[in-house]
Amino acid sequence: MAISIKKFEEQGGRIKTDDIDFESFRSAPLSKDVLRCIAYMHDIEYQTVLYTREMLVTPGWKDPQFTAFLTLWNYEEYWHGNALGRILEAHDEPAHDPRLKAMRVFNKRYLFWSPAMFWALGHGVRQFPALHMTWGAINEWTANAAYNRLAAIADNPVLSELLGRIMRQEGRHAAYYASYARDLLDGDRKAQKVTSWFLRHQWAPVGNGDVPKIETAFATAYLFGSGNGSELIDRVEDRIDALPGLRGLNLVRSAILESRDLVVAQEGSLPVPVSVAAAEQRAHDLTAEPVGGATEEPAHQPSY
């Protein structure tokens, strides 16, 4: 049963940031790779309004529950973008309108045509609601995993607090999309087939087309290409597999491999997050310790 909009509106709203010390980043700046991921996330959060523009030309506009969801969801995503922009500003990086204006110029051809494309899809494909609800669930699940991973990599208490708050809202978004998708896919073989086909042929990590492809690829590969990033993605894949008729798509794992290849091809290498490099070094040190004679001697005793 899809979650009622009443429940959704009661728990949501503008993310609380008045107690977040954005100025602390001036004395404890984030690494350039973490900041690059934050810039990408800032862009796609703010870009939600343009996706809303596309959704409103599909027949979904007739459903007041759906338009209420779009309104509330879009408002929350706006404030995610705004909060991330304040982190960029604290690092003297471009944020908010100048970045968004540049994005809309970068992507102006697609943005000119996209409402027409969505109008045609929405009116020509009867199963379109099942597709976009599933698509939304996947993107919210991956957003949640991305913030989770970014907080772990950056290891900064101010950032972790902010991202924790954003993640709680992403979790609500995912739950709403997924419950709707489950309702529409359940028992409808045609909806399952159409959704599966579009996902296999068209799905890419959120941001593809909105920002330069290399920025989406960098964030995808950097966050999920190592350490427990891949475990977070296993959980996302399990959730997709559990949707009716969508088992075995392997969408996100394939996208991570493609992203890694693209970053290596264009930039020469993919940086490994410091926390992952440290964990791997510890694992290497452990395996390098002598293991023989463990029953007679303390295992931690080094043998020179």
Ligand SMILES: [Fe+2]
């Ligand atoms: Fe968001």
Ligand SMILES: [Fe+2]
């Ligand atoms: Fe979201």
